[in-house]
Amino acid sequence: MDTKEILKRVKRIELKSKRKASNLFMGEYHSSFKGRGMIFSEVRPYQYGDDVRNIDWNKTARYSEPYVKVFEEERELTMYLLIDVSESGNFGTRKQIKMETIAEIAASLAFSATTYNDKVGLVLYTDQIEKFIPPKKGKQHVLRIVREIISFEPKSKKTDLAVTLEQFMKYARRKSNVFIISDFIDSSDYDKPLRVASKKHDITGLRIYDEKETAFPNIGLVNVQDQETGEIRLIDTSSAETRKMYAAYYHELDKRYHAIFKKNNAGSLSIRSDQDYVHPLLNYFKSHRF
Template sequence: MDTKEIIKKVKRIELKSRRKANNLFMGEYHSSFKGRGMIFSEIRPYQYGDDVRNIDWNKTAHFNEPYVKIFEEERELTMVLMVDVSASENFGTKKQFKSDTIAEICATLAISAITYNDKVGLVLFSEEIELFIPPKKGKKHVLRIIRELVNYEPKNSKNNLSDALRFLMDAFKRKANVFILSDFMDESNYLKNLKIAAKKHDVTGIRIYDEKETEIPDLGMVRMVDAETGERKFINTSSYQIRKKYKDYYAQMAYEFTQEFNAAGAGNMSIRADEDFIKPLLNYFKKHAVK
């Protein structure tokens, strides 16, 4: 992809994502995640209904009337987008690849975040950390993130979420809102590190899948290639046993994704690559909203 095509695609994704963010769930994003805590705002005379535990006794004694300390939520947040760039993401049978949908979701989330002056960071991972962009604010920074999502050429074809989660814990000492975007075709046994990460951070796994991945159609003898290992073999897709075995394998993998994220206390959702992702995101944010 040449420079002009990259710029054109970045602008298209940015404009499309801005409309989605502005029109549909900006308020839901804002209400779904807590800030880091409460910070001191001011001291003022006591008013009916104030919490007596916040009385400032020094000021009260000095002015001979009750004064209270007022606190407000520290709203600024850090969002971390962890994106799987392994070879299996470059698959799609309808309007776009899984990686394209991931880029659009990331752009929409990032634009929502910077609208509230939050910071956004990006981690691209395969079987190693391929790129880390530390969190910053602003539109220029988000455009850089979109550009990397559109143009980055991965060095490795496999993935390892367990190691990526270890990097997350080392790189981010303070609480962050972490979105992991992947197809979760991962055999790295990541549950242990996911549990540790979810205790410190607000973690959400977003599984992106293609409809045709869920089962193999009857196409006779077909040569297939494993995108991550490069292994090639002929498969008799006319065999009911083979098709059923694959369908059961895929269903189990999708089930394990949900089970492991639930076990870790992390949020999760699955989005088909060719569907409008706003509705599932909106529903998730509503359920996730701080009461």
């Protein structure tokens, strides 16, 4: 992909994701993710309903009327986007491939964060971390993140979230909000690494899938290639038993993903790549407080 095409795609994703972020995510993003704590703001006269535990006794004694200390939330947060850039993301049968949906969601989350002056960091991973961009603030930084996601060419085609999380913990020393955006077609045992990571960070998994991945259509004999291993197999899709086995396999994959995240106190959500992702994310934010 040449530079001109990359810039064109970045601009298109910027316009689309900023609009969606400003319309829906802003309030929910702000209320869903708590700051690091409370910091002193000012001292003012006591008002009915103020917490008496915040009375400033020195100033109260000096002016012979009650004064209270006012605290506000220390808002600055850090968000990490862990983006799966393995080969299986380059699959799509409807209006766009999974990787394009992943880029849009990542951009929307990043623009929501930067509106509140939060930092955003990026991790692009396959069976290891292939690129790490430290957290920073600002629109230009978010645009760099979008550009990296859509133009990055990984060295590996495979996926290993377990190794990625172990490596990520060496980078992320401070408590952060972490979004893992992937199709989670991943055979690695990421249960323990996720458990370790979720004890320090607030983690959410966003599984992006294509409609045709959930079941084989009945189209006779076809060659099917595993995008990550390159293996090609001849599949008889006219066989009801074959279609049933594949549907069961995919259902188990999805069930495993949600079960592991729930077990380790991490949020999880599945989003179909050709459908609007705003409302699923909005409902998720409304029901989760981090």
